[in-house]
């Protein structure tokens with residue numbers, strides 16, 4: 242494994258973009274680090290990566306990363322990524338989404354990208370709240386927890402991104418947390434290597450909002466909570482639902498090998514004889 | 530031009546083949562009457578030519594995929610109608626902000642809401658200009674015949690590439706579905722414009738470089754240039770900015786790259802303007818009707834001319850001003866309750882009386898209705 246710190250510098254737009262926008266102690270930076278280390282481990286070239294995000298604290302990640310980066314609209318990252326992957330299938334396409342971004346406003350794109358099983362690695366940053374807009378409840382806010390728009394406790398039920406991804410047809414789903422930075426890195430690596438729609442859910446701390454509103458303490462306390470409540474998928478198999486009540490399951494939760502969409506489409510082009518024999522000569526280029 | 534190249538095409542067919550002729554190699558869409566044939570034809574034709582088609586889960590996703598493909602380097606297009614066009618507005622604004630070339634065809638039907646899926650209207654005239662939030666400068670083209678739909682689609686693609694700007698092509702239900710004879714030109718008869726590519730070393734590349742023309746070269750993905758784009762107001766490097774000087778620079782860039790080139794972008798057609806003091810103004814399918822009306826009225830010895838904007842936005846201000854110099858009556862025929870008429874009111878001399886010939890019951894206006902307006906108002 243490469244030396245962590247230098248590796249991360251290699252993949253960051255270091256001089257240009259720091260300091261970053263995140264609160265001190267926010268978990269998003271740890272997730273970014275894990276992703277970049279995973280890229281480095283796999284020796285993926287920066288010019289071969291397209292990183293697409295939506296809107297939210299999470300959505301700010303690409304600006305710091307030295308890839309082809311596209312910071313899109315709220316909820317739509319995966320739809321943009323779909324166009325990119327389909328038109329340039331050789332690219333490694335990574336979508337970075339928050340829990341509100343990816344599962345509420347962008348839920349439909351998440352489902353359908355999973356159904357198509359298009360080769361996009363989605364990093365789902367789950368901090369159980371809307372960070373950027375100041376702490377409103379999200380589709381992953383547990384019932385009873387507080388948010389600025391759930392001042393009496395959340396009446397809604399959260400959903401489990403794992404069941405959603407699996408049910409919709411994704412090839413891969415893994416979960417870890419910002420406490421488990423090394424595991425996160427390993428899981429992201431697996432996701433990047435997996436053909437098809439792959440999701441890594443990274444449980445993250447938003448101590449500034451979720452932590453404060455729910456009296457869960459500082460960044461350190463929240464990160465320790467992840468340490469104490471994570472159960473590896475293999476151990477979880479031996480536990481009763483009661484024992485898993487307030488726990489979250491980590492590791493590779495789901496893997497499948499359904500055919501991948503863009504590969505299928507390229508095969509279709511070949512079948513129809515649509516592959517260009519040679520590139521056409523450059524057409525007239527407009528003068529500036 | 531050989532006789533083999535003559536086809537009997539629907540407007541939507543002409544639009545699809547125009548897109549292919551212009552080099553469109555990516556289409557993302559969602560079915561909606563009366564535009565669906567465009568998606569169906571391109572689903573069939575694109576993979577045969579090495580291009581890509583995808584039916585997205587909705588129109589928000591369609592335009593997102595189109596913009597993504599464009600940024601990656603494709604010539605990308607979508608087609609829709611009223612409800613879908615409304616859904617696209619947020620991401621369309623994003624395309625203006627990141628200056629992504631792409632084409633959105635709106636085969637107009639009656640609205641608001643689900644409205645009249647199978648009936649004609651021109652009620653998205655203003656939405657095409659103002660539909661998304663914020664200040665931006667759309668290019669909006671129209672077509673008035675099947676053959677015109679073919680060439681205007683090519684022009685839409687070329688303009689989007691040239692100006693790094695989304696282009697909207699407003700067709701309508703009648704044009705989309707009617708069949709006419711069209712001559713398909715040879716490949717080498719078609720002028721293709723490709724976006725300007727950077728030539729600087731990658732470290733120097735600014736995706737929103739300030740240039741004299743306000744148009745910045747655009748690299749595709751995987752072409753050696755890594756860059757950032759965001760819908761946040763940004764500096765020439767594409768990074769978010771809160772500096773008022775940079776904000777203004779960006780906003781001016783978005784406006785000026787279009788407004789400084791109105792003469793190149795904004796075209797119109799005229800008939801019998803010189804000797805006329807009555808001018809009928811109409812676009813798209815309604816211009817076809819108006820042309821007939823003008824002929825009938827002239828036969829009845831009215832001094833009537835026709836002004837037909839081919840580009841709706843930027844509106845051909847200069848052309849219309851000139852056409853109305855000697856007019857004491859302007860009849861604005863459109864399939865809505867009065868949208869383009871506002872532009873005529875803005876541009877006409879004080880002495881010109883402005884009368885609307887509106888129809889918004891799902892039917893085309895008839896030549897006689899326009900002729901009667903001329904008689905009544907004259």
Ligand SMILES: Cc1ncc(C[n+]2csc(CCOP(=O)(O)OP(=O)(O)O)c2C)c(N)n1
Pocket residue numbers: 296297298299300315338339340341342343366368370371372373374379
């Ligand atoms: C169409 C639209 N609706 C609403 C917003 C406002 N908005 C910005 S970020 C956000 C939610 C962010 O929460 P999440 O996706 O969980 O990401 P986080 O900030 O927690 O990382 C919302 C609602 C927006 N930008 N666009």
Ligand code: SF4
Pocket residue numbers: 262263264266267268269298299368372373446447448449450
């Ligand atoms: S508000 Fe929450 S999610 Fe956003 S940067 Fe701060 S701690 Fe992180």
